[in-house]
Amino acid sequence: MGTVVVIADNTANLHAYEYNLKQISNVHVLTFVSPATAVKQAGELDSDVLVVDFRMPDPRGLDFVDQFRRRARGDVPVVMVTDPDENELRMHALRIGIDDVVKKPIDALALADRVQRMLKLRERSRKLADKAASLEEEVARSTRNIRQRELETIHRLTRAAQHRAKESRNHVVRMGHYAHLLAKAIGTDVNTQELIFRAAPMYDIGKVAVSDRILLKRGPLSPAEREIIKTHTVAGNDILRDSESSLIQLAGQIALSHHEKYDGTGYPDGLSREAIPLAARICAIGDVFDALLAARPYKQPWSLPDTIQTLRRGRGSHFDPHLLDAFLDIMPKIQEIRTEFPDNEQAA
Secondary structure, rough: EEEEEEEEEOOOHHHHHHHOOOOOOOOOEEEEEEEEHHHHHHOEEEEEEEEEEEEOOOHHHHHHHHHHHHOOOOOOOOOEOOOOOOHHHHHHHHHHHEEEEOHHHHHHHHHHHHHHHHHHHHHHHHHHHHHHHHHHHHHHHHHHHHHHHEEEEEEEHHHHHHHOOOEEEHHHHHHHHHHHHHHHHOOOOHHHHHHHHHHHHHHHHHHHHHOHHHHHOOOOOHHHHHHHHHHHHHHHHHOOOOOHHHHHHHHHHHHHHHHOOOOOOOOOOOOOOHHHOHHHHHHHHHHHHHHHHEEEEEOOOOOOHHHHHHHOEEOOOOEEEHHHHHHHHHHHHHHHHHOOOOOOOOOO
């Protein structure tokens, strides 16, 4: 059932409009003699069409329509009733968005016909809006499903790399949280923080291309072995590149560049300063921090004071000084992450 709201300060006119419009089937007619009252209640009315007499006390005509529409639910179509000699007003009303204008004396059949046509258009518009909302929800649902499958794929790729390196599953979990905390601390937007959080755990995915003989070797690596293990950066980028996913693209940047150094002495490309992607500069700090504190086949874990001292020595050479300062400033939160995700489970 459609709802028609009628406003006229002349009671006789108001009753006439109401009577004429009630001849339309499935129509509920609400009448107001006070424009101010109608404006106050506009947000509570489920209005489908508004019929308004231009000659009313404040708020008058066009001002009233503007105020009513701003408070009403949706863009309500309007039929304005004017005096027969107000041709200029009618043209102006149509130009500013009044849907239809009728002249007095009112032709009852004509008014009912125009309102009925508007009700039909309003119904079609609502059906289209409902269909659009349904399609939007379907697209959102499909997008969520795709996103979930993407994250699952990332999780499994990350686990594969951990399995090869025999590292704690929580190592890459911590890497994600470190990167997220640091990205937030330097004021990046929420979307960037989320992308880095999801992408950072894939930073070492390229280690799947390095042989166990080198990857799990106990003791120092030979110069030739060091060159081989450096290739995991390029291998990681090869695995992740050319994706249409912004998340995978970012992970590829991190995988390729997390061993670059701020002074340009890193690998594989010898990038320096801002030429190194921000996400890679962020992850470089978390990687060294967590690696020094962790036990590995080739070393014992370092103490926290020794680790922090090493990070400070790398300020401006290995690490972006601004990022390192921010990382050290949030060390209490970093420590909370280490406590929440300890090295108590090895990759299997």
